Amino acid sequence: MSHAVQHLRESGHLGRFYIDGGWREPDGQDRACVINPATETAIAEIPLGSSGDVEAAVSAARRAFSGWSRTEPATRAALLSRVHALLLERAELIAQALTAEMGAAITYARRAQVPLAAEHLRVARDNLADFAFVSQRGSTAILREAIGVCSLITPWNWPLYQITAKVGPALAAGCTVVLKPSELSPLSALLFAELMDEAGCPPGVFNLVNGTGPVVGEGLASHLEVDMVSITGSTRAGVLVAQAAAPTVKRVAQELGGKSPNIVLPDADLARCVPLGVAAAMRNLGQSCSAPTRMLVPRDRLRDVEALATAAAGEFVVGDPLLEATTHGPIANRAQFERVQMMIEAGIGEGAKLVTGGPGGPAGIASGFYARPTIFSEVRREMLIAQEEIFGPVLAILPYDTVEEAVEIANDTVYGLGAHVQGTEMDAVREVASRIRAGQVHLNAPDWDPNAPFGGYKRSGNGREYGREGMEEYLETKAVLGFYS
Incomplete structure (x- = not known):
């Protein structure tokens, strides 16, 4: 007990x-x-x-x-x-x-x-x-x-x-x-x-x-x-x-609710920002309304991002939440677990590229509401997994061709709770942040600030x-x- x-x-x-x-x-x-x-x-x-x-x-x-x-x-x-x-x-x-x-x-x-x-x-x-x-x-x-x-x-x-x-x-x-x-x-x-x-x-x-x-x-x-x-x-x-x-x-x-974007700009250091983005999307097993569950990346760097994201997810230890080695426990309740499974199946059905994870629970776990950290790539903005809040360990990677298109994709949702922007040139990072319709924007994965006001635009x-x-x-x-x- x-x-x-x-x-x-x-x-x-x-x-x-x-x-x-x-x-x-x-x-x-x-x-x-x-x-x-x-x-x-x-x-x-x-x-x-x-x-x-x-x-x-x-x-x-x-x-x-x-x-x-x-x-x-x-x-x-x-x-x-x-x-x-x-x-x-x-x-x-x-x-x-x-x-x-x-x-x-x-x-x-x-x-x-x-x-x-x-x-x-x-x-x-x-x-x-x-x-x-x-x-x-x-x-x-x-x-x-x-x-x-x-x-x-x-x-x-x-x-x-x-x-x-x-x-x-x-x-x-x-x-x-x-x-x-x-x-x-x-x-x-x-x-x-x-x-x-x-x-x-x-x-x-x-x-x-x-x-x-x-x-x-x-x-x-x-x-x-x-x-x-x-x-x-x-x-x-x-x-x-x-x-x-x-x-x-x-x-x-x-x-x-939220469906927060994480815009990875063309000059971003992928080795740093992709693992941080995966970790942020799946903190609390993705059960966070502001989690950046849409990662927007330059199309010509998509394969590098997929490899880095897969490696980052592979570091997670999903299992008994009382064990010190565990990084991610189970989904909080049955209804949410079933929704996460349904959304993963929807992503596969819509033709998104399953990079890692997928339906069901981790191997070797017989009971509990455990979900596999799942990453989809080649996601299109109209897909269900790009529009609806999943509230689980599911990340959608969306490629873009121009920064203008990235901002357009970021704002193409009924939500506006949070957003992330990552890049090397700070003037460009700040300029992109100013165009995102969201209540809180994180630049280059800063520390959490309890004095920063938090809330949403639109249906957030x-x-x-x-x-x-x-x-x-x-x-x-x-x-x-x-x-x-």
Whole structure:
């Protein structure tokens, strides 16, 4: 049994929700199993929230809002600092929870999933040090005030990371929140609720209700007392949340799907940028909305790229996520595994060149939702694998003849979340980046920046997360004329 599951069982928190500063028995009777994707076995059972649970959580958040929104920024920063410290103290337990609930390789959970999540809390805390909640424009005061009660809906692929990316800035802004994590990966969320409780979060400021999208998600999105919804998920899920929220005219921030391009310019150092591009496309086993899963390369260098990409994929070790040598564990759940397999078959059926990988799982693995890292080449822009988000370890290599054509191909998608550009001449790299319709562009594989705003154009969503812009998303603007007269 996972240490995380054992811990939650012994604490009694596994079968409860965190509402109004305490652990509450669920109102409804529905339950769901948490499946370990490495073994395909149930490792825990959690309650699924009802309309009564939603009502209790929203009511608690509403009662707490008046007091929390009027606290000093230093008070909110102090809470975030305590939560940040506790998260780092419990890093190993949370990493094990992530491996158990969604299959992240334990080394990746330790190296990326947990520490990057902690960074969102640190940034939210640090932004409070000098943020101008009141500014002057002539005789008018411009006030930035907390928007109110926020429902936060988070996905299964980066469970803790997306929780902190929303909870941190929302609490920093002075909002109160109700969190609905994915029912497929709820363990890390329960552990995070424990941290909030131990850090001394005031009752009602942070609340957690597990449940399904149609019941808890829609209930939160449509609730009259919820002022804002922030969702990270598929474009389909984002549309449903926006529709549910529309009658109450609440703000909806959406971080949705992506089909990010990686433009390899003609002067790029292939030996460096191709392996980095393959690694980026398949980080978290490709289960990242901003993963650069379309690599655009000069046609006359296509064969060299194929060889380098194949070698890079050959370095991956797919297998038991608890082993230190494993770089990539299983796909997080059965439904996603089946979609990945379907898309690989679609790529073969459309005539793309299968360079490495393919359908099925790695040799020697009898159970678990394991997929083979797969690379297609000679992909055309109209192919399904070039247009639809696959959300698995599948990379499409598309050749181009001119840089102008590469930019056109990069923008030829309904998405606009992220993009990469790689080349030697920086003026050319920057110029290409300026023409890509995406919310975040990476030049020559830079380090991750938790202060860089993140969000999409087109059907990749609206609003921004991370950094100062992430906190501003949870603020209203009030003008007070004559304030300085």
